[in-house]
Each structure stands twice: as C-alpha cells, then as structure tokens.
Amino acid sequence: MRKALLVVLFSTFVFSSCTRSAEPYTETELRMDTVCSITVYDEDDRTLISGAFDIIDDVVKLIDIYDSSSEIYHLNENASKESVSVSPELFALIRRAYDMSVLTDGAFNIAIGPLVELWGIGNGGETVPSAEEIEKTLLLTDYNNIILDEENRSVLFLKEGMKIDLGALGKGYAADRIAEYFRENGVESAIINLGGNVYMLGSHPEGREWTVGLQSPDTERGGYFATVACSDSSVVTSGGYERYFETEDGNIYHHILSSKTGYPASSDIVSSSIISRDSTLADMLSTATFVLGSKKGEEIVNQFSLQAVFLLENGDVKRIGI
Ligand code: ADP
Ligand code: MG
Secondary structure, X not given: OOEOOOOOOOOXXXXXXXXXXXXXXXXXXXXXXXXXXXXXXXXXXXXXHHHHHHHHHHHHHXXXXXXXXXXXXXXXXXXXXXXXXXXXXXXXXXXXXXXXXXXXXXXXXXXXXHHHHHHOOOOOOOOOOOHHHHHHXXXXXXXXXXXXXXXXXEEEXXXXXXXXXXXXXXXXXXXXXXXXXXXXXXXXXXXXXXXXXXXXXXXXXXXXXXXXXXXXXXXXOOOEEEEEEEOXXXXXXXXXXXXXXXXXXXXXEEOOEOOOOOOEOOOOEEEEEXXXXXXXXXXXXXXXXXXXXXXXXXXXXXXXOOEEEEEEOOOOEEEEOO
C-alpha cells in the first residue's frame, strides 16, 4: 500500500580531534529509537559511560509512552479515571511541558499523545488517518483538560482517552541528566550525542569551543549547512526529515504534529536548532519553533535569550542571537 520508511539520523555532528593530553573514549548504542554516542575525554573510569547509558534507561522507564512498565504509561492509563500521584521527577517534567504548552499556545503540546498514537509515525503503524478520525482525536488534545495538583503531585485528565506525550523533550532531559552526572563525577569534557540532541560538556579538551555541524536535510550523512561554536551547551535540532513516511502518491508525513490542524506541522522552517545549557528547554523549543515558524519562533527564542539556527524552506539560514 505504501512505501513506508523510517529514517533516524544524526542531525548534528561534532568536529573533534584527539590530542595526547586528552584521549577520548566513545561508546555507541541504540537507545530511544536512535543512535546514542557518548564520548568522554581524559577520564580513565570507563564505568562512567555505562552509568550514562543507565541514565537513558531510567528516563525511558519514566517517560516512554509505549512501554507498559513506564511511569507515564501507568499515568496515561489511569488519569482519566482518577487523579494519579506521580514521582517528583515525572511531575517536574510534566509541569515544564505543561507551561511550555501554555506559553506556545499549544504549538508544543503536552497533550498530543492521542494524535501521535493515531498517526503512529516512527512506531510502525504509519497510515494517513481519515478527517473524521483526526477531528475526533483532536478533542482529546486540549492541554487545558489536564489538571495538575502541585501539593499532591497528581495529574487528572478531564476527558477519557487523553494522553501525555513527553517525546519532544525526552532526549534533552536525558542529556541534561547525563551532563549533571558527568559534572558530579569530575568529567571536564564530553560529548553526549543522543540522535539530534548533542550536549557538549565543558569546553573542547584543547581549550577552545566545540564546533557543531548542523546536518543538511537533503544530503548524505556528513553534509552540513551551518556550524555553531559553543561550550558547555547543548544543540538540539528538530526537523521533519528525521522521522517520516511516504505514501504511494509521494506525500510525506513527518512526526512533529500540529494540534491545530491534526496533521504534520508545516511552517517555513525545515530544521530548527536551539542552543542552550538547558537541553530539556532546547528540546521543547526546537519542537515548538519548528511548529511556529521563523517569525514567532524568533520571538520565543529571544524571550529565553537563547541562540538558534533555523534552516528555512527557501534555503536561507536564519541565525538568532549569534
Ligand atoms: P525528535 O525526538 O525526533 O528529535 P522532537 O524533539 O521534535 O523530535 O519530538 C518529536 C516527538 O514529540 C514526536 O515523536 C511526538 O512523540 C512528540 N510530538 C509531536 N508533535 C508534538 C507537538 N506539537 N508538541 C509536543 N510534542 C510533540
Ligand atoms: Mg524536541
């Protein structure tokens, strides 16, 4: 019926070199449906990297909506029936995602779960839903129908079938947690590359800034359209070319959805990269700006006093704060 395909690529490259004073050590594993590659410099304790992968596993156990043993799965199954108390960690993430939903007027939408499930992009079941199905599902994606109780750390859905999806901040959050763990353990330079989320911890071992290349959507892996220099910061990219499927008639449907239309979001941005020491924030904002487009996207990036690079549909590269 369709030429279904799933593309998971690195969106970002870090240019690094090794020197005698700082031998890098890298491990690469598949996690969170993507290639995760972690490099530490000048650090003999190799168990630190396995500790980092354990942190990714912990984050998956917290927020993977498809894993029936995850905390969010339990929440989504039950919060329409009664308010559900969650761990402080999950509640804090939900709070942040809820606030971002309000701030972006739903461009970033914490309640997008039922629509993500309907489209199934990146989860094997890619089909174009009917207009009726979309309309019905959109009734379940209003974040105002999520009630958060700070005191009891509980969550209640006002409609049966609602689901919280934290997929748009998961990799950023995992990167933040790993960066924190590395800092606590004395690591001075590291690259935490979780698919399109890259965290450059500290400065480059040669004492300069890191250079990160942003991958061109159209070229083979290795081609990039811009570079960004930074230190102790993450660069998080969202693009419609990362996960998508194509129908026989050649239409492409990607995985960042608009809860205004019910269809994959379409703006003048092809790829949005946000630079921030707070990778969770950068992850939320890369998704939000991709949905909002360059004008509103720029406003919101400025609101947080961050740097960003947008690749626009017409081929222009818009740099903000750089
Ligand atoms: P990726 O995780 O592929 O790098 P994003 O950070 O942009 O890309 O997150 C996309 C994921 O977030 C989707 O797979 C889906 O689970 C969820 N999502 C899709 N659209 C939205 C949206 N408008 N707001 C919040 N989350 C979304
Ligand atoms: Mg994101």
